[in-house]
Amino acid sequence: MKALVWHGKNDVRIDNVPDPTIQDAGDIILKISSTAICGSDLHLVDGMVPTMEEGDILGHEFMGEVVEAGSSVQKFKKGDRVVVPFTIACGHCEYCNDTLYSLCDNSNPKKELAKANLGQPTSAIFGYSHMMGGFDGGQAEYVRVPYADVGPIKVPESLTDDQSLFLSDIFPTGYMAAENANIQKGDTVAIWGCGPVGQFAIQSAWMLGAERVVAIDNVPERLNMAETHGRAETIRTTDRTDVYEKLMEMTNGKGPDCCIDAVGAEAHGDSMIGKVIDKTKEVLQVPMSRPYVLQQIMMSCKKAGTVSIPGVYVGMVNEVPFGAAMNKALTFKMGQTHVQRYLKPLLEKVEKGLIDPSFIITHRLKLDEAPEAYKTFKEKKDGCIKVVLTP
Structure with missing residues (x-):
């Protein structure tokens, strides 16, 4: 598949990389329909975030269609359209039970890196360095989503991607x-x-x-x-x-x-x-x-x-x-956002017409154009405020 890959400071490229696979019974695989560039992605491009490695796939704002589900997944089936929180949470640790999902004790497999940089490990984050778990991000054609029954939320047919995508983060x-x-x-x-x-x-x-x-x-x-x-x-x-x-x-x-x-x-x-x-x-x-x-x-x-x-x-x-x-x-x-806490109530606000989050979008581009889109966003050219990419 194609994905946006980090090769070093100010060097991101579209590469061909292996397709993601189910690694745990709680995983789902998404075919990405929309993904966005976030301002915090620029910290990665600028080399400010430690523990990035060449080959890392970026992107933590994304949504798409379920194309495969692990054997223990209860909430979703093939064909469901979902939006995914940027924070990854197990759903049953002390912090998740207190709805402090971005502080999850269990989702980050690289706890020692996180402890060395932060004092204690926090939750994993898609596409945001190895101290945040080293998970592939969603600026790609497909992505693996762990703890699927805890994170994503199904998007109703009445809402477009543009109305739903930003429930992932911003x-x-x-x-x-x-x-x-x-x-x-x-x-x-x-x-x-x-x-x-x-x-x-x-x-x-x-x-x-x-x-x-x-x-x-x-x-x-x-x-x-x-x-x-x-x-x-x-x-x-x-x-x-x-x-x-x-x-x-x-x-x-x-x-x-x-x-x-x-x-x-x-x-x-x-x-x-x-x-x-x-x-x-x-x-x-x-x-x-x-x-x-x-x-x-x-x-x-x-x-x-x-x-x-x-x-x-x-x-x-x-x-x-x-x-x-x-x-x-x-x-x-x-703190990082406890996204899972807000998904349902904010989705309801969108459904009721109290807010249409799509107002923020200024640029819509193809995934292949992502490297240039990063430059436009970083340099604030062409009135760029928010970029949405489609594979």
């Missing part, structure tokens, strides 16, 4: 981000990053009772989507933008009640010291997450406010004003 991620922000009725919510997760965090903030949503980014197309589709107030960042001052002006000096970091490791900023550190770490090839958004959030958030972090961080973070966070009594909630 819609639940944006929703959990808003939920983690502890939004109360009447709150002002500030969201850094108007990429796909940020756009769904905006939508979710309204669903959870926000009175105002302020979206912060430096890409005009993303800000336009946040304004027109998300009904958000916006701040466009430039080298001269003081985000803190803007937010103080907008909130009469109080600061936002809730702040969401939907940017993560590769934030841009104008701290000269930070840029020197970034360059040093790049030369030394040591993973180092950039602190600019966290700096702004810790200084801007109101006293006793809540900070939610869905943005992916790797390695270390320097120059974070932790004193501000401590002295202002900020609450932090973060």
